[in-house]
Amino acid sequence: MTATQEPTTAAEIGRDRRRKEDQRLITGRTRWTDNITLPGMLHLAMVRSPFPHARITSISTEEAENAPNVVAVLTGADLGEGQGACINAWPIVEDQVTPAHLPMPTDRVAFAGETVAVVVARSAAEARDAAELVEVDYDELPAALDLKEAAEDTVLAHPDLGTNVSAVWKFDSAEAGTGGDVEAAITEARSSGIVIEREYRQQRLIPAFMEPRSVVVDPTGEQITMWSATQVPHILRFALAATTGVPESKIRVIAPDVGGGFGGKLQQTPEEMIAFAVARRLGKPVKFTETRSESLLTAHHGRDQWQRLTLAATKDGTVTGLKVDLIADLGAYVAIVGGGVPVLGAFMFNAIYKFPAYQFQTTNILTNKAWTDAYRGAGRPEATFAIERLMDELAVEVGVDPLAIREKNWITHEEFPFTTVAGLEYDSGNYEAATARAKEMFGYDELRAEQAERRARGDKVQLGLGVSTFTEMCGLAPSRVLGSLNYGAGGWEHAEVRMLATGKVEVVTGASAHGQGHETAFSQIVADRLGVAFEDVEVLHGDTQISHKGLDTYGSRSLVVGGEALVRAVDKVIEKAKPIAAHLLEASADDLEFSAGRFAVKGTDQGMAIGEIATAVFAAHNLPDGVEPSLDSEATYDPVNFNYPHGTHLCAVEVDTETGQVKLRKYVCCDDIGVVINPLIVAGQVHGGLVQGIAQALWEEAVYDENGTLVTGSFVDYLLPTAADTISFEIDHTTSPATTNSLGTKGVGEAGTIASTPAVVNAVVDAVRHLGVDDITMPCTPERVWRAINEGTSGGATTEAAMPHFDETEGGDR
Amino acid sequence: MARISLTVDGQRVSDDVEPRMLLVQYLREKLGKTGTVVGCDTSSCGACTVHLDGRSVKSCNVLAIQADGGEVTTIEGLAGEGGALHPVQEAFRECHGLQCGFCTPGMIMQTVDLLAENPSPSEEAIRLGLEGNLCRCTGYHNIVRAVQHAAGVSTGSTNGGSSTEGASA
Numbered sequence: 001m002t003a004t005q006e007p008t009t010a011a012e013i014g015r016d017r018r019r020k021e022d023q024r025l026i027t028g029r030t031r032w033t034d035n036i037t038l039p040g041m042l043h044l045a046m047v048r049s050p051f052p053h054a055r056i057t058s059i060s061t062e063e064a065e066n067a068p069n070v071v072a073v074l075t076g077a078d079l080g081e082g083q084g085a086c087i088n089a090w091p092i093v094e095d096q097v098t099p100a101h102l103p104m105p106t107d108r109v110a111f112a113g114e115t116v117a118v119v120v121a122r123s124a125a126e127a128r129d130a131a132e133l134v135e136v137d138y139d140e141l142p143a144a145l146d147l148k149e150a151a152e153d154t155v156l157a158h159p160d161l162g163t164n165v166s167a168v169w170k171f172d173s174a175e176a177g178t179g180g181d182v183e184a185a186i187t188e189a190r191s192s193g194i195v196i197e198r199e200y201r202q203q204r205l206i207p208a209f210m211e212p213r214s215v216v217v218d219p220t221g222e223q224i225t226m227w228s229a230t231q232v233p234h235i236l237r238f239a240l241a242a243t244t245g246v247p248e249s250k251i252r253v254i255a256p257d258v259g260g261g262f263g264g265k266l267q268q269t270p271e272e273m274i275a276f277a278v279a280r281r282l283g284k285p286v287k288f289t290e291t292r293s294e295s296l297l298t299a300h301h302g303r304d305q306w307q308r309l310t311l312a313a314t315k316d317g318t319v320t321g322l323k324v325d326l327i328a329d330l331g332a333y334v335a336i337v338g339g340g341v342p343v344l345g346a347f348m349f350n351a352i353y354k355f356p357a358y359q360f361q362t363t364n365i366l367t368n369k370a371w372t373d374a375y376r377g378a379g380r381p382e383a384t385f386a387i388e389r390l391m392d393e394l395a396v397e398v399g400v401d402p403l404a405i406r407e408k409n410w411i412t413h414e415e416f417p418f419t420t421v422a423g424l425e426y427d428s429g430n431y432e433a434a435t436a437r438a439k440e441m442f443g444y445d446e447l448r449a450e451q452a453e454r455r456a457r458g459d460k461v462q463l464g465l466g467v468s469t470f471t472e473m474c475g476l477a478p479s480r481v482l483g484s485l486n487y488g489a490g491g492w493e494h495a496e497v498r499m500l501a502t503g504k505v506e507v508v509t510g511a512s513a514h515g516q517g518h519e520t521a522f523s524q525i526v527a528d529r530l531g532v533a534f535e536d537v538e539v540l541h542g543d544t545q546i547s548h549k550g551l552d553t554y555g556s557r558s559l560v561v562g563g564e565a566l567v568r569a570v571d572k573v574i575e576k577a578k579p580i581a582a583h584l585l586e587a588s589a590d591d592l593e594f595s596a597g598r599f600a601v602k603g604t605d606q607g608m609a610i611g612e613i614a615t616a617v618f619a620a621h622n623l624p625d626g627v628e629p630s631l632d633s634e635a636t637y638d639p640v641n642f643n644y645p646h647g648t649h650l651c652a653v654e655v656d657t658e659t660g661q662v663k664l665r666k667y668v669c670c671d672d673i674g675v676v677i678n679p680l681i682v683a684g685q686v687h688g689g690l691v692q693g694i695a696q697a698l699w700e701e702a703v704y705d706e707n708g709t710l711v712t713g714s715f716v717d718y719l720l721p722t723a724a725d726t727i728s729f730e731i732d733h734t735t736s737p738a739t740t741n742s743l744g745t746k747g748v749g750e751a752g753t754i755a756s757t758p759a760v761v762n763a764v765v766d767a768v769r770h771l772g773v774d775d776i777t778m779p780c781t782p783e784r785v786w787r788a789i790n791e792g793t794s795g796g797a798t799t800e801a802a803m804p805h806f807d808e809t810e811g812g813d814r
Numbered sequence: 815m816a817r818i819s820l821t822v823d824g825q826r827v828s829d830d831v832e833p834r835m836l837l838v839q840y841l842r843e844k845l846g847k848t849g850t851v852v853g854c855d856t857s858s859c860g861a862c863t864v865h866l867d868g869r870s871v872k873s874c875n876v877l878a879i880q881a882d883g884g885e886v887t888t889i890e891g892l893a894g895e896g897g898a899l900h901p902v903q904e905a906f907r908e909c910h911g912l913q914c915g916f917c918t919p920g921m922i923m924q925t926v927d928l929l930a931e932n933p934s935p936s937e938e939a940i941r942l943g944l945e946g947n948l949c950r951c952t953g954y955h956n957i958v959r960a961v962q963h964a965a966g967v968s969t970g971s972t973n974g975g976s977s978t979e980g981a982s983a
Contacts, residue, residue: 018908018910019905019910020916022906022912022915023907024906024915025912025915025918026848026889026899026903026906026907026912026915026918026922027849027889027890027892027893027897027899027903028847028848028850028851028888028889028890028919029849029890030851032848032851032916034848034852035842035848037846123841125832148898166899208950209914209916209950210852210853210859210861210914210916210917210948210949210950210951211851211853211914211916212852242950257914257915258914259851259914259915259916260913260914260916260950260951291855292853292855292856292858292859293855333872346830479976514914515913515914515915515951516913517913554939593873658895680910681910683910683955683956684910684913684951684952684956687952687953687954687955687956688913688950688951688952688953689953690953691953691954692950692953713856714854714855714856714858715854715856715859715948716856716858718947720950721954722944722945722946722948722954723940723941723942723944723945723947723949723957723958724942724944724945725956726940726941726953726954726955728937728955728958729953781842
């Protein structure tokens with residue numbers, strides 16, 4: 001009845017399989033949310049506030065209601081409690097100040113772009129036309145725009161809260177018992193060592209996924225179905241149920257094809273909530289698809305910190321302490337992860353180094369700008385930038401090569417597992433090996449020689465070399481740790497393996513891919529472990545009715561958490577199959593061994609393939625007594641630790657000292673991400689990550705004017721890099737398998753972005769340091785570089801120039 | 815309303831459209847050609863790139879009525895008989911030139927045009943030729959490899975028409 005399965009000969013893990021996903025995507029056979037059309041579907045257009053802070057005094061909807069094919073015009077008051085609320089899942093301190101966040105506010109808007117009314121019409125064009133006819137009267141209020149000013153509470157973003165300070169969160173190694181007293185280390189360094197004090201700006205960025213967000217809601221079935229361009233269908237379903245009172249079991253959320261996210265789509269958005277409320281109210285399917293301008297204006301932004309940093313070291317460059325005091329701009333509301341983003345960076349400023357003392361404090365500030373939340377790396381790029389810039393400054397102070405200062409302070413490979421001053425246990429790594437390989441690929445010594453030669457002859461184009469030896473914590477996350485940090489959910493992941501009667505395999509994962517290639521990589525894992533053909537594995541995800549349980553995709557967690565859940569589910573299938581195989585083969589289970597998809601009786605040529613057993617189980621004619629006729633298995637895995645990829649990134653730039661123009665010359669990196677499942681997919685993740693990080697260094701910034709208007713509100717103004725701006729990269733890997741998951745894998749989704757920003761800025765500064773420059777504010781535009789060279793400033797920051805440090809009297813109480 | 819008749823992916827179609835309707839809206843909303851997508855509203859991203867009379871155009875920057883009497887090829891009409899992939903489609907898969915796939919229809923259509931104009935482009939020519947198409951996932955590295963791969967395997971003449979310039983901006 002079944003053909004004997006050919007044992008798999010080639011190992012799938014480590015193979016550069018072409019992606020299963022691609023056939024549809026390259027032929028246009030796609031299921032983006034905006035492609036979905038349902039019978040009788042209505043279209044929404046949002047009426048948005050042009051002011052960053054204002055009281056809504058009246059909304060006149062009559063003219064819009066009378067426009068052609070308009071079905072309804074609804075305000076926040078009309079929707080009432082049915083609109084639910086946007087939740088913050090991570091109140092980082094007990095007394096966090098968290099403004100109530102209605103999807104559509106009724107009395108006051110808190111940022112430019114906030115929705116005050118929604119127009120429902122038979123076509124999207126008619127809805128948009130009518131939205132222009134809605135008249136809203138506002139009383140403008142003073143707006144809290146500049147982060148530093150907002151931190152002083154000069155103007156309140158939410159007057160009723162009495163302060164802009166949402167939370168102050170602190171970690172101190174002396175108090176935590178993980179290290180010494182940082183103040184003592186700084187005091188000692190002031191008298192007999194080196195103290196580096198800097199203030200760095202992490203500019204505001206916009207994730208700018210290519211597919212604008214879109215949501216379709218169909219209320220006509222027994223369940224209300226929502227299709228959304230989201231990274232987090234499971235979390236979204238929970239939030240819908242928790243805030244609208246609709247039972248979770250009556251809501252189905254589907255993330256169909258999703259066109260990128262980078263953290264930008266892990267939100268529970270006002271637009272999703274409004275669409276849900278309108279569909280329920282009208283009893284008809286509705287769709288809302290944002291324009292790019294709406295996306296840039298209202299989808300959450302990322303980064304946006306001022307970092308005040310004090311690094312203490314001995315004269316020979318051994319770091320004795322690091323103190324971090326930052327203010328972070330949350331925007332108008334505390335988003336779903338929101339204030340937790342800086343906290344995700346708190347454990348990473350010490351990076352790969354053995355610092356004996358460490359203190360971190362973040363002060364999270366509310367302003368009247370778009371809300372901020374996770375953007376690729378989420379807290380860790382900010383931390384990595386700060387420490388990797390500081391280590392370069394320390395190298396200059398000591399007078400040694402930047403790689404030498406790192407080597408002096410890093411954890412050596414013999415020292416793993418290593419408990420850091422921030423209290424994390426790094427399980428594995430080899431910084432020496434990755435650095436050696438990167439140097440070799442880069443031609444480090446040759447480029448240093450060229451740099452010296454260009455300096456000597458006063459070339460107008462100077463060469464700069466930048467280093468970044470990063471690590472990150474990813475694979476979010478051990479639930480117990482999340483609980484200890486007051487996060488509102490766990491960090492586990494779920495998987496199920498279904499053995500079909502024909503021997504094919506369905507895999508259900510709670511991770512929710514939006515471009516990562518999970519279908520391919522997860523198929524490889526299952527094919528290898530279960531010994532079935534790669535083509536015979538189907539990966540299902542992104543629909544709460546199929547994947548009923550999951551915590552979705554962000555924080556480089558899909559493979560290291562979701563993949564491990566999958567491994568455990570597969571192992572359960574094999575475990576269930578074993579007694580059945582023994583029964584069918586008339587052998588003792590103890591005499592069976594499973595390999596390459598086949599149970600064999602030791603010492604004989606007798607055996608059965610897993611697919612044959614699946615068929616026998618389906619028929620259920622001849623099973624051992626009391627054995628249920630199913631091999632299907634599921635597993636929910638809660639990671640025991642974070643996951644710590646690392647790598648050495650080297651960047652060479654050419655800086656035209658007459659124009660300030662920066663040109664990428666060469667970029668190499670050697671990342672240690674443990675065991676690689678699919679090198680092709682990994683390379684893609686690294687390349688894409690690199691460009692996003694490089695873009696922060698050189699091009700991107702979300703800029704508001706003094707009226708609180710986002711002036712980078714289109715792709716004409718927000719400078720996403722093009723193919724012509726970027727170069728080809730050289731990447732390689734060293735392998736220190738993770739010891740905390742079965743496959744030895746580490747996350748790779750965020751690595752490139754976390755590592756590359758400081759490598760580039762270090763290179764730019766290195767190119768012009770001999771001209772008296774020790775910092776350039778990001779993005780390092782030609783104007784800023786030119787000013788740094790000619791005016792000796794960091795290039796004219798957006799708000800103000802970076803300054804030497806604060807003194808003790810003003811530290812810590814902001 | 816204005817009556818237009820044109821050929822899209824080899825199929826003759828005829829519709830009454832609002833004069834302001836964009837070609838991309840016509841393709842998506844009237845014809846269900848949802849393989850072509852909209853990524854921005856300033857003609858910056860190129861996700862909506864199709865061929866109009868053999869030239870690549872950003873279909874968000876062309877009115878449907880401007881395509882009257884014309885011949886449009888979208889990503890859905892690029893594969894050959896029996897679904898045989900166009901060499902550029904094949905190259906994007908082979909070289910992992912896509913991740914989320916949202917920019918991919920535009921990238922592929924622009925690449926076909928680029929190679930029709932210059933069958934053996936340098937890396938710099940490829941990068942300049944794709945400057946009007948944004949991708950947020952790949953960092954462009956593997957897109958450039960895909961174009962090089964396609965240039966190596968295709969004759970450069972598989973495109974239906976010829977072109978003298980890239981996508982209009």
